[in-house]
Amino acid sequence: MIVLLxxxxxxxxxxxxxxxxGPTVPDRMVAIDILGILVVGVCAILGYMLNLxxxxxxxxxxxFISFIGTITFAKYLEGRNLxx
Amino acid sequence: xxxxxxxxxxxxxxxxxxxxxxxxxxxxxxxxRLQAATKCVTLGTCGIMFGIFxxxxxxxxxxxxxxxxxxxxxxxxTAAHALARGAHIFGVKLWDKSRMDEYRRL
Numbered sequence: 001m002i003v004l005l006x007x008x009x010x011x012x013x014x015x016x017x018x019x020x021x022g023p024t025v026p027d028r029m030v031a032i033d034i035l036g037i038l039v040v041g042v043c044a045i046l047g048y049m050l051n052l053x054x055x056x057x058x059x060x061x062x063x064f065i066s067f068i069g070t071i072t073f074a075k076y077l078e079g080r081n082l083x084x
Numbered sequence: 085x086x087x088x089x090x091x092x093x094x095x096x097x098x099x100x101x102x103x104x105x106x107x108x109x110x111x112x113x114x115x116x117r118l119q120a121a122t123k124c125v126t127l128g129t130c131g132i133m134f135g136i137f138x139x140x141x142x143x144x145x146x147x148x149x150x151x152x153x154x155x156x157x158x159x160x161x162t163a164a165h166a167l168a169r170g171a172h173i174f175g176v177k178l179w180d181k182s183r184m185d186e187y188r189r190l
Binding site: 004007008010011012014015017018024025026027029030031033034037038040041044045047048053056057059060063064066067070071073074075076077078079 | 094095097098101102104105106108109114117118121122125126128129132133136139140143144145148149151152155156159160162163164166167169170171173174176
């Protein structure tokens with residue numbers, strides 16, 4: 001389990017590398033969106049390893065916050081208003 | 085026996101996550117990166133969730149991780165589609181070796 005967690009954290013750092021380097025604005029936003037989905041897996045594995053069941057609640061909340069943030073940013077990229 | 089099945093499913097999911105993130109770093113274009121990363125990471129994280137459900141059974145952790153799976157399957161492709169459309173309207177150029185742009189003709 002520790003090895004799987006280390007591999008997931010390495011994947012998170014690859015996402016952070018793309019978010020820092022990315023040449024355009026949507027590159028960074030794609031990397032942050034993918035990072036949000038990876039953190040959900042990290043929360044689930046941590047909750048099973050440490051036997052702390054509230055970690056999966058953090059994962060459920062993180063899905064919705066990441067989704068709403070990405071949709072808002074996509075509408076901003078299209079140049080529309082948020083109530084459109 | 086059930087522990088071995090759960091660990092194998094989680095290993096497959098983590099491998100999908102790692103390959104998706106390698107694609108996110110290696111590919112040349114924002115659309116290619118979006119396509120590689122979104123599909124691989126969605127399936128990988130759903131695999132991790134299903135493995136956690138198999139390992140822990142019907143307690144609060146397992147059932148909540150089972151509830152997470154349809155949410156990820158619904159929200160992740162929607163966000164990717166909106167980001168691709170937004171990036172195309174924003175004016176991000178395709179890779180210079182791309183053959184054609186179907187979305188511009190609509």
